[in-house]
Amino acid sequence: MTDEKIMIVEDEKIVALDIKDSLESFGYSVPCMVSTGKDAIEMARIHNPDLILMDVVLKGDMDGIKATEIIHDHCDIPVIYLTAYSDEKTIARAKLTSPFGHILKPFENRELRTNIEIALYKRALEKEKLLENENWINSLLNNIGDAIISTDAQGKVKLVNPLAQALTGYRQEEAFDKPIEEIFRVICEDTGKTVQNPTQKVLNEGAFYGLHDKTVLISRENNHTPIDVIGSPIKNSRNEIMGTIIVFYDISERKDIEKSFLNYSFSGDNIQKTNH
Structure with missing residues (x-):
């Protein structure tokens, strides 16, 4: 048998x-x-x-x-x-x-x-090849210099690389198999309202999707980090969506530079007006 x-x-x-x-x-x-x-x-x-x-x-x-x-x-x-x-x-x-x-x-x-x-x-060969590919991909994602979360086709978390763990506050074993909305919580910087998670957009449309400039990540410890986000689908040889990869970047430094530049510009304008 x-x-x-x-x-x-x-x-x-x-x-x-x-x-x-x-x-x-x-x-x-x-x-x-x-x-x-x-x-x-x-x-x-x-x-x-x-x-x-x-x-x-x-x-x-x-x-x-x-x-x-x-x-x-x-x-x-x-x-x-x-x-x-x-x-x-x-x-x-x-x-x-x-x-x-x-x-x-x-x-x-x-x-x-x-x-x-x-x-x-x-x-069986497909599964073996898939397992080899998954191991290779996981090794790559864990050592890449960006924050990355991967999910399956249902939006359940499969991998959170070290930088993503640091930004979200969740360890790999804590995040595994949880809905990504629980781990990757994002809001709009201006309104404070929840932003649609890019994973669902990618799964629904099967295409790249990004959130930029006004997106803020809320960590487990309630830290607020401004980020840029890019989501992309993972597809098999039959073009079926097997999951997603979410790549995000801490843009705090860029935001600080932009803020300093704006403050300097406004200060210069005021000085110029005062001299007139």
Whole structure:
């Protein structure tokens, strides 16, 4: 018995049961079988399987391709399509969802097993590569000379580098997995009102976003630090947003210089007027 869980999405019950028997004979577990796209989305969220076998044609008004698109919006789960249709339009739509395999019905157990093993192997390699990349990125971010906070796609904090820890007052272990709004609190310098956190803007729009000049960071100890902020999305090879990186800079020194310059200018004006 392996640890992998495979969910079956198939609207023909007899076919679904045959696939289930085959999977269990291969040593996989089957947490559930569903026949509609709506149920597939819900069960994927609940069971978080390692792989989904998705029939393209399903009962109801949502086919397997559309269900896969929605699942991929919320969960990073590989999908193998099962279909009796091989027309170019269907294949083109399916390719856009980056499936891990495409099996034409009717199929033999050997073909099913081979596709599953290849998909799970590719997935394992992706995870290994992702872990290596994360370790490399974390090492880089921890040693860079700017304050940086990274989050996942839900806006939960994953990394707070040393300079960001100093400015926010939160250590890495305290901030980890908390909503970024709790760690990175910003207000408008002029109004004192809370400013929309750049993370949500980046997640919603999938693009760079900045806050400048009038933004103030409120630390855990209630220290006020004027900052410039730049947020950017983290995307995978399928252009899906996996998280964000927020880079911010303490601009206190710049503010002091600007203030001194303004005071000097006003003082000069007054002297000039007095001499006249």
